[in-house]
């Protein structure tokens with residue numbers, strides 16, 4: 001367990017899900033995502049040959065493999081070779097995929113490029129990248145000719161464990177994140193953790209922060225497991241250990257989707273920390289990675305819960321210690337982002353209703369407030385502003 005005495009996670013621990021599986025290289029498992037529609041998730045380490053064999057068995061005219069220039073350099077040769085061994089006709093297309101590229105102009109360019117290259121209703125489009133790239137490619141696939149078959153290959157730990165477990169595809173607008181999009185399910189998801197070897201540590205932390213979020217909103221008995229994970233050297237995880245950890249995070253999200261495949265009721269709890277996180281991510285131009293921005297947002301949401309009379313000070317502090325001390329995330333909101341910036345973006349957030357902006361707030365660790373049946377509550381704007389104003393000072397006071 002962690003050496004930080006300030007963290008008191010005394011929830012009963014649950015055995016992690018991975019113990020049912022052998023994640024040796026080359027072994028692929030498949031499971032239900034519980035989305036609606038529910039694409040199958042094929043998962044493992046070093047399993048690209050399996051993908052090529054599966055594609056060989058699916059009738060199609062051509063595969064359009066969309067990725068970014070860096071990932072193309074890293075991985076396209078070996079993937080193209082596996083495709084060629086299985087007599088697949090494919091072409092690689094690159095796009096820009098930073099958070100700032102998740103916008104209409106880039107989406108339109110990709111759609112026009114695919115049409116120019118004679119994509120047909122018989123084609124298959126593959127999105128190979130992180131959550132930004134797969135959001136853009138998933139949306140393009142849904143739009144072209146009202147829907148081309150799409151396969152999602154997530155290549156960041158965040159997208160392997162979180163963003164691919166959603167049929168939501170979107171680009172950002174001028175006023176905020178994910179403002180334009182739709183639900184469009186891939187044929188299947190293919191997660192090969194071998195592609196994570198080139199990812200940065202902050203990407204890995206981002207995914208673990210979302211995994212902890214799943215425990216905070218739905219299953220506190222998973223928190224001791226994450227404490228043990230955070231005590232290990234995250235930068236030097238063996239592929240098998242990383243694949244196991246990924247599977248456990250996937251299972252924790254799967255449990256939530258099992259309760260609400262629509263992603264619109266209980267699964268709204270997955271947005272814990274996201275209203276603030278999205279604003280921080282948006283205004284940082286993507287320099288604060290998604291999960292790290294969400295971790296900051298969860299601390300803000302925890303303070304709101306405390307001020308509303310729900311979570312205890314100890315429960316709130318546990319957020320700071322888990323993300324700040326153990327995961328070693330900088331929890332401060334960058335000075336360049338003002339409270340007004342955040343509030344303006346929140347007013348354009350997709351959780352805004354006629355009654356005001358709704359927030360996901362915990363009643364206690366492991367349970368969301370749910371006064372109206374949509375797992376969100378309206379919070380007085382002045383209270384939100386006050387918590388945001390105090391946020392960086394709270395980080396200093398709690399973490400020292």
Ligand SMILES: NC(=O)c1ccc[n+]([C@@H]2O[C@H](COP(=O)([O-])OP(=O)(O)OC[C@H]3O[C@@H](n4cnc5c(N)ncnc54)[C@H](O)[C@@H]3O)[C@@H](O)[C@H]2O)c1
Nearest residue numbers: 130131132133155156158159163166168195196198199290
């Ligand atoms: N649809 C959903 O429900 C959902 C859920 C969570 C997040 N998201 C979205 O996902 C995005 C964040 O995704 P992300 O965290 O995967 O980050 P990202 O897509 O921004 O990728 C981060 C960086 O890593 C690079 N990269 C990707 N794979 C790599 C690899 N294997 N090796 C080296 N570099 C690699 C990317 O090119 C990019 O520069 C946000 O836009 C967020 O809104 C969507």
